[in-house]
Amino acid sequence: MSGWHAGWPGGRRTRWPRFSLRRPILGFGPVLWILGAALLALSASADALEVAPSTSADLQVGDCAMFREGGGGLIFKTPTYWLKGSVARISNERKLAGRCPAIGKPPSAYTHDDWVRIAPSLPCVDNDVDIREVAVRRIGVTVEDWETPWSILHGTAGWLFRGQFLDNPLSKGKLLDMDAAWLERCESR
Numbered sequence: 001m002s003g004w005h006a007g008w009p010g011g012r013r014t015r016w017p018r019f020s021l022r023r024p025i026l027g028f029g030p031v032l033w034i035l036g037a038a039l040l041a042l043s044a045s046a047d048a049l050e051v052a053p054s055t056s057a058d059l060q061v062g063d064c065a066m067f068r069e070g071g072g073g074l075i076f077k078t079p080t081y082w083l084k085g086s087v088a089r090i091s092n093e094r095k096l097a098g099r100c101p102a103i104g105k106p107p108s109a110y111t112h113d114d115w116v117r118i119a120p121s122l123p124c125v126d127n128d129v130d131i132r133e134v135a136v137r138r139i140g141v142t143v144e145d146w147e148t149p150w151s152i153l154h155g156t157a158g159w160l161f162r163g164q165f166l167d168n169p170l171s172k173g174k175l176l177d178m179d180a181a182w183l184e185r186c187e188s189r
Contacts, residue, residue: 059180059183059185060090061087061089063087063185063188064086065186066083067082068081081147082146084143084144085141085142085143085144087139087140088142088175090138090180094136095136096133096134097124119159138177140177141175141178143172144172149161149162
């Protein structure tokens with residue numbers, strides 16, 4: 001009597017279909033789970049890609065400059081935090097690219113304090129044989145506006161965190177000294 005149902009009004013006997021709506025969903029469940037995991041992995045791996053700003057080399061005094069952090073991912077984007085200001089001064093320096101500080105964890109796991117420790121040593125190298133003097137372009141940025149996370153739950157605690165750029169509290173009109181490679185051109189308001 002398997003597959004037969006006699007409980008219809010009027011006592012009609014009908015045959016249930018051999019498929020169920022639940023069966024295809026359960027059959028595709030592992031496939032959907034694998035596809036979802038792959039998309040999340042692609043999204044997370046895109047965060048690790050560092051994209052150098054294409055226009056930081058041609059910034060001039062008075063231009064709008066922006067430091068951005070976050071915004072990685074292909075499908076699920078991480079929040080983007082930023083610091084915007086105008087270029088107040090530009091200088092070219094020579095700096096010894098020494099060894100990077102040993103943090104003991106991957107960059108994706110760095111805390112705000114780790115970035116505060118690493119930033120002054122940039123540019124840096126991993127091997128002693130690569131230590132050399134390099135040309136660095138420094139830009140003084142007058143802070144105009146910013147958006148920073150206030151909790152680790154809001155995003156990664158990177159260079160911008162709790163109203164600070166590294167260990168410098170942000171305020172309008174404050175002059176920050178930055179490497180030109182960290183900045184990109186932006187539109188003035």
